[in-house]
Amino acid sequence: MPYRAPVDEYKFIFDHIVDLEKVVKTDRFSEATPDMTTAILSEAGRMCEEVLYPLQRNGDLHPAHLENGVVRTSPGYSDGYKAIAEGGWISISANPEFGGMGLPMAVATAVNEMMSSACLSLQLNPLMTQGQIEALEHHASAAIKEIYLPKLVSGEWAGTMNLTEAQAGSDVGALRSKAEDNGDGSYAVTGQKIYISWGDNDFTENVCHLVLARLPDGVPGTKGISLFLVPKFIPDENGNPGRANSLSVVSLEHKMGLHGSPTAVMQFDGATGWLIGEKHDGMRAMFTMMNNARLGVGGQGIGTAEGAYQHALAYALERKQGRSPVEDGTGTILDHADVRRMLTTMKAEITVARSIALACAVAIDMQTATGNKEWGARAAFLTPIAKAFGTETGIDVSNMGIQVHGGMGFIEETGAAQYFRDVRVTAIYEGTNGIQAMDLVARKLMDGGEAAYTLLDEIEAQAEAGRTTLPDLAEPVWQASETLREAVEWMVAQKDLNQRFAGAASFLRAFARILGGHFHLSAAIAEGGTGPRSKLARFYITRLLPEHAGLLAHATAGADDLYALTPEDLGA
Amino acid sequence: MPYRAPVDEYKFIFDHIVDLEKVVKTDRFSEATPDMTTAILSEAGRMCEEVLYPLQRNGDLHPAHLENGVVRTSPGYSDGYKAIAEGGWISISANPEFGGMGLPMAVATAVNEMMSSACLSLQLNPLMTQGQIEALEHHASAAIKEIYLPKLVSGEWAGTMNLTEAQAGSDVGALRSKAEDNGDGSYAVTGQKIYISWGDNDFTENVCHLVLARLPDGVPGTKGISLFLVPKFIPDENGNPGRANSLSVVSLEHKMGLHGSPTAVMQFDGATGWLIGEKHDGMRAMFTMMNNARLGVGGQGIGTAEGAYQHALAYALERKQGRSPVEDGTGTILDHADVRRMLTTMKAEITVARSIALACAVAIDMQTATGNKEWGARAAFLTPIAKAFGTETGIDVSNMGIQVHGGMGFIEETGAAQYFRDVRVTAIYEGTNGIQAMDLVARKLMDGGEAAYTLLDEIEAQAEAGRTTLPDLAEPVWQASETLREAVEWMVAQKDLNQRFAGAASFLRAFARILGGHFHLSAAIAEGGTGPRSKLARFYITRLLPEHAGLLAHATAGADDLYALTPEDLGA
Incomplete structure (x- = not known):
């Protein structure tokens, strides 16, 4: 079951969901033409398929270990790393002055995601280096830059x-x-x-x-x-x-x-x-590094989800078991409604998480290219959502991947379990997802909700425009956005931050749900309402978007009931 | 961080949520007086705390292995097994004719759950034997019974x-x-x-x-x-x-x-x-065994959840990190809203899953004692919910347990990860949770929904009675039950089973959500509306019960959108 780089997916999202074109129209990123982007993604994708993916099991079976104080890495990782470094994949978005490609973060995010699908544990290495390059570009002295940046950009260090x-x-x-x-x-x-x-x-x-x-x-x-x-x-x-x-x-x-x-x-x-x-x-410099690392870790979740999805789909297309009531199906377990429900959920969720991450990357690129603070605010607002929802998607999708495999999912040789075990940490490192949620409802609403409302205005404008042609999709998105707007207003009105914190995780997830409705609607509109993406949008908007109501009830419940329970009540 | 057997929890649920008294009033189970039950639970609990729990890590670190065709078990498992067998814990509900205690399944379910908390991998052994005893009691010849049952009941075999x-x-x-x-x-x-x-x-x-x-x-x-x-x-x-x-x-x-x-x-x-x-x-005989095994596997999920909860709570009560906005707290991370939200969710969900499992066990006992078919129908209806929701609770709670630990959660020495890795299979074996959901919406609604409606009638009767004293809790439960009733009606009306199957998993989960509201409300009523259980009920009904609406939207969406997506649309 080989990994296939989903290059067409990124291109569709760039063209029809997150509008990469506006980035390419800036002077800074004028070289990132669609042809260039396609070439980059295809070449990186091939490397992921052919060089990195075969290493994934090696890392699990033969962990890195310490030998007399020296770290010995897993078999083949050295060659895999060389392929990453020599391809220039560490430094897609790094400054050309020191050897970087100077391409948009959106392109780097897609490449990082593919590397995560293929071999998460190795990909973490260049992801850390990318953050360091970013921090040094912004905060290091000229002398330090000159010594370190060319080596980090080339991957020698x-x-x-x-x-x-x-x-x-x-x-x-x-x-x-x-x-x-x-x-x-x-x-x-x-x-x-x-x-x-x-x-x-x-x-x-x-x-x-x-x-x-x-x-x-x-x-x-x-x-x-x-x-x-x-x-x-x-x-x-x-x-x-x-x-x-x-x-x-x-x-x-x-x-x-x-x-x-x-x-x-x-x-x-x-x-x-x-x-x-x-x-x-130091914290300011560290945050330069950490914000992009957070987006990068979100991408690790999405990449793992993609890998787990492809792996489970391949199994479902091979495994025959029982008879489904459906005629003219594949004759495999994919015909069974619950298996198809799981796989469709996995695919729909990946689309959401990926679109959020790439929208965040585009905002970063627009800020870089134009210096416009509104883009900066959008990037800042979307970062914790991209991190937390991306990694939760990695966990949920790989968990479903195990379930699709049935008994085989629990056997390590199958590989399904490794996706879950590997990705689990992404909800913890680079700021736990709880920290992300607190960041979202506190710091990222310090503007009185402006960044949030601007997003909701866009979501509702598109939903209103879509009402005439795709009312069954546009109307629920508009309604959900209105409900979310009330929750934002509730959050902003809470002066006591702990009232916000008690519902922060649910708020973040609800925000991702509505962004998901918006992005799926974008895809359906681009397709004219028929075709695979429209069908996926219909599935998502009918079945997953409705979760937002329950989440927002939780999000706006306040903290009082939570603290009414004493530690003794909890069993201390 | 030792495991503490939650004996008082079972007793509260027996007395105030699932009404074990009616079982004890039957001739068959008249010996299972409250004193007897307390003694049994306390003694079994002590064995779990002192003998089984210390073995849990052994199994993980030193797996059972094959040596020249002979299975060698993990260190200490032999002694642990002896303690289970000699305590009579294999055969609590087995027929006294062959040496069993002849006590209610409700008591056996609680003991099985405690053994699961303490050492899941070892507990699986007697759980399998219990199923075999059940199958032989019902279907074996007298000669076979005489040879095998005494040995299985004693645990020699x-x-x-x-x-x-x-x-x-x-x-x-x-x-x-x-x-x-x-x-x-x-x-x-x-x-x-x-x-x-x-x-x-x-x-x-x-x-x-x-x-x-x-x-x-x-x-x-x-x-x-x-x-x-x-x-x-x-x-x-x-x-x-x-x-x-x-x-x-x-x-x-x-x-x-x-x-x-x-x-x-x-x-x-x-x-x-x-x-x-x-x-x-053979299938009929196997199902005798399997139905109770399904309830038992649900109990494995709940037991693991309890273990993971206690483990995470102990960590949260020790770990100091940051300052919470809350004064007069514990001074540990338990003061942080998001940590408290996770732990409270864990506890509330365990209460739900445990009450469902024990309600199912009580229905089995009433059927055994009275032969009344309505109790049989209730047991049959609750079994797939007990299995699927119990095991999902095991997975979700142990996953949250990892998150409560932060970075430590990903380190194996901590033990949090083992709960998750161990319990993951329970959603797969004894009929995957997808199979449970299909069973619920097909076979268990073949009565035209009678078993379901009877449950909903009870739920609404209690909610109506509770409206005057606890309107904030009773009203949402009543409303949710009405929404669920509509979903049951929708399900029963679908002649094409695949229309039901497409929403089966969400339907099952929604049913558990509403049962959860009902059982939490029972607890609050028993407590007079104030006290720890009422506070937990308020948390659950405010924050988790609202999920049912999104789940039921999914449950009743039908199958057409799912099958509109072709395998190629999914990436085949």
């Missing part, structure tokens, strides 16, 4: 993010790592970091760690944190890896999945690092 | 179910295993069976396989299948294990979870077996 400490997870401000000025422009960084994805590898010449630590005059909390670049090998005067830095991999975690990605405990013992951005302003 | 073959999973009728008359009252059984849970072990003297196979004159399909009892060792004239039968374990599966339970491929090469029930009537 890899990048990591070092935020978490045992006592400082979601609460980054509680970190204890320290940095002291060496007096020579460098700093000595000391501390222990945990959950460092790809903390080391055996296929790049260097590994560059972005580490959050506190300077002696840094205040407690997030406002006293600075960001440092701490390389495994300190570059010599020619910019080549020189002497080993004072850092080490203490251990690797034994995880539920994603075995091909070494998750390290990193120890920094006065390691030499360089300040990135301003002193005590 | 274990029982298994052998249905599935590679080409015959959900479609049991496609099986190819054969049986031929030996002319001496025994039969020669030949064939290969897969997915045989606890196909062998190294701690019982014998393993007795109930095997479905076809006699030479058996017609194709399910109507030509007979059931045979095929022991690993053929009992000698004294009823002791004698010569080895012609059967073997070919291999064990490498599974996503439940590693402590050996899942075998069994080969029967003219193995000696005895007919159970009538020729060609």
Whole structure:
């Protein structure tokens, strides 16, 4: 059951759902013509199909491991990484000044997604590097940029993010790592970091760690944190890896999945690092990296969902079992209503999550190209939805993929379970989905709901336009959007943030539901109301969109009933 | 973080939600006084806490394996099994004539659930034996009963179910295993069976396989299948294990979870077996076993959910991270709204699933005690809901348990992931949850909806009675029940079963949602509207019950839109 890169899907979404054309019309991205985009996606897709996908099981069966302090990666991962680096797939959206392709984030998002479908654990490596490139482009000094960016862009060196400490997870401000000025422009960084994805590898010449630590005059909390670049090998005067830095991999975690990605405990013992951005302003620099990483992690969820979907569909098209009441079907279990219900749900949900992620990427590109703050606000608003709904879709779809396989789904050889085990962490890292939901209802509504209302205005304008030709699809979308608007108003009116937080997860999911109705409607309109996408839209709008009402009842219930229950009531 | 048997929970549900008293009032179960039940639950609970729970990780870390054709079980499982057998916990509801306690299925269901919380993979062994005892009690000859039942009841021997073959999973009728008359009252059984849970072990003297196979004159399909009892060792004239039968374990599966339970491929090469029930009537005998096994598997889901809930709650009560806006809280992550939302959801859902399972068990007991067909119809109607909703609750709650743990949830040492990996199969075996949903909307509505309407009448009668004192809880339950009633009417009106099947899974889930509203309302009424259970009821009815509307929209959408999508539209 080979993986097939869904290039036509991305093209359809670019053309008819998220309007990539407006990005291409800007000076900044004028080179990203449809022909160019198609060529990029096709070439990257081929690499994913032929080089990365065959590695996926290797990572699971032969996890990365530590051998005398050295990380040994899974069989074939070194070659897979080389194919990614040499294809330029790490740096599609990186600045051409340092060797990047300078293409839109929308294109990079699609390529990242394909790599996730093919081999999630390996894809996480370049995803981390992409974030580091982004952070250095925005916040590093010219000297640092010149040494590091060409190496990171080419993939000769890899990048990591070092935020978490045992006592400082979601609460980054509680970190204890320290940095002291060496007096020579460098700093000595000391501390222990945990959950460092790809903390080391055996296929790049260097590994560059972005580490959050506190300077002696840094205040407690997030406002006293600075960001440092701490390389495994300190570059010599020619910019080549020189002497080993004072850092080490203490251990690797034994995880539920994603075995091909070494998750390290990193120890920094006065390691030499360089300040990135301003002193005590590390969180801002980190967020540059993290916002795009959040979109990227959403893409990991979507890519895994696509892989799990193709895998389950292939099984359903082969497996014969029982007789379905349907004549002229495939003669396989796909004829059974409940199997078809699962697969259609999987496909419809992937369309939603993918459209949200690409709409977010387009907003990022428009902000980059035009500097327009409205696009920035839209990107900021859509990011937590893209992350949380994308990863939930990865989890839900791969879980359904197991179910489609029946008994075979529980047997590891089948591969269905690995999709689920691998993707499970994406709802946790880069800010748990709970954190995403809190971000959405607090920070992202600090504009009084403007970004949200602008989206709803667009959704309703399209639904109104679609009413005459496709009333059965347009009307429910319009109604749902109105219900959502009331929920936004309710949220904005709550001065006590905890009233918002209690319904945040449901609010986020409801918002994704309505965006899904909007995007499916866009597809149906583009198709003229008949054809496969219109049929899928009808399925989604009839069967899945109605979930929004229950979700919004939950979203606007407030916090009082939740806190009425004491810890003792819960069993403490 | 030890497991604590929730004995008080069962007692509350027995007393105030499912009315066990009416069972105790029957002659058949008059010995099951509240004192007796409390004593049983407490003693079984202690065994689960002290003996079984410490074994849970052993099974995961040291899976059962095959050594020169012999199954070696996980460390400590032999002692754990002995404690179960010696406590009499295999045969709580078995007939006293052969050594069983003869207590209600409701009590057995609670004990099974506790054993599932403590060590799911080991609990599966006695669960299979219980099903076999049930099948033999109803369908075996007196001679067979005399030899086998005392040994199965005491736990000296274990029982298994052998249905599935590679080409015959959900479609049991496609099986190819054969049986031929030996002319001496025994039969020669030949064939290969897969997915045989606890196909062998190294701690019982014998393993007795109930095997479905076809006699030479058996017609194709399910109507030509007979059931045979095929022991690993053929009992000698004294009823002791004698010569080895012609059967073997070919291999064990490498599974996503439940590693402590050996899942075998069994080969029967003219193995000696005895007919159970009538020729060609094996499916009926098997269903006796399977219906109670389905309730038992639902209990596995609920037990796992309870274990995962306690585990996550303990973590949330310890882990400090960030500051919550709530004053006077625990000072831990339990103060955060989204964490509390998850834990409260987990607890509320467990209450629902557990009440459904125990209501089903009470209906079985009433049928057993009174022979009243209405109770039989209720048990039959609730069984697929208990199985599917119980196991989905196991999956959803353990998945949330991972999320509550944050990054720790993805690390195997934590134990949160094991709950999920172990319970995942329960939605698949004993009839996938898709099969349960089809059973509910087809076979269980063949009475024109009578069993369903009787339940809805009860739900609405209680809601009407509750309206004056607890209108905020009673009114939404009444409304939801009315909406469900319309959906039942819609289902019953569909002559084309596939129209029902397309919405079956959502219908089943919606039914569980409304039953949940009803049972939470019962709890609140019993408590007088204030107290922990009333607060939990308020949470459930406000936040989770509203899901039913979206589910029922899906349930009654029919099949046409689903089949409008061709396999090519789905990507074939």
